[in-house]
Amino acid sequence: MENAIEAINLTKYYDALLAVDHINFEVKKGEIFGFLGPNGAGKTTTIRMLTSLTKLGEGTARIFGHDIQSETIVAKKYMGIVPEISNIYDDLSAWDNLMFTGELYQVGKTEREKRAKELLEMFGLHGRRKEKTKGFSKGMKRRLTISMGLINNPQLLFLDEPTSGLDVQSALIIKDVVRELNQRGVTIFLTTHNIEEASVTCDRVAIINKGKIAAIDTPERLKKIIQGVQSLEVAFDEVSPRIMKELEKIPFVNEVRKEGDKFRLYTHDPSSALSNLWEYARSNNLKPTSLNTLGPSLEDVFVRLTEINVKTNRRKFNE
């Protein structure tokens, strides 16, 4: 199958800071590929290199087989870009913003007017097309930014944190559109720091932290790896240093961390740990004031994946 993106040893330095550290990955044509990582992981920098908005420090990137550095113009024809920070002109209407972007991408007048109408309808903005975007809500602005990224009918769409900071309703509209575009054959590369979003939206996910890729796999397989990092979060009506020591001894609890006035109990088996926790609380006359079961946080996932990598390397080293 043809690859929409090939990144080979992709690297970016900002002075001494290694923002993207020799990463390798492929995105297949037709895929929804997610880049999942915390703040500062190198997600935006990767997108900026792939879309030629910043120079590559080292390595190569190809878009549908075209080198982004030596065949920039051809490579850019394939792509639409939706940046993390909006590129809307506040003093222009939604319609004029789309016309302006269309011109930038050298989309002919008739074509860009037809596209703009379709996109405004698709994103529920057609009724507001003549208003200055100054008065648009955050969700409306995000939808317009995405429309602008689609004006040239791209085969590959880059979306940098498309749903972050949006309410559930706006995020759903965007997720639906992403899926619809993908069904029409558009390859999607999106970044997010939300595990749930990555796992429901993407065919494959790369987990990136501190400029390095820790794993690339399907959400299901990644979930299996991280199933061991579930936890219970509990607070009691009494705070005493002895509690921490005692919680560590509860069967099925692997590790305990104090987080503010709460304790976080890591476990492979939340239901068994929970019944033992109740038993402990009852026999010690402690009243839980709050209790939650939590899936793995992004931080947990990294710790777990890094542990696995260390173990694998150690094994390789000893062999």
Ligand SMILES: Nc1ncnc2c1ncn2[C@@H]1O[C@H](COP(=O)(O)OP(=O)(O)OP(=O)(O)O)[C@@H](O)[C@H]1O
């Ligand atoms: N123009 C720049 N000059 C200097 N350092 C930069 C620049 N852009 C990014 N960085 C640094 O590179 C690292 C990666 O940043 P990047 O914006 O790619 O992260 P990110 O994964 O997109 O984070 P976020 O989730 O916060 O958007 C960070 O340490 C950041 O401070």
Ligand SMILES: [Mg+2]
């Ligand atoms: Mg970013």
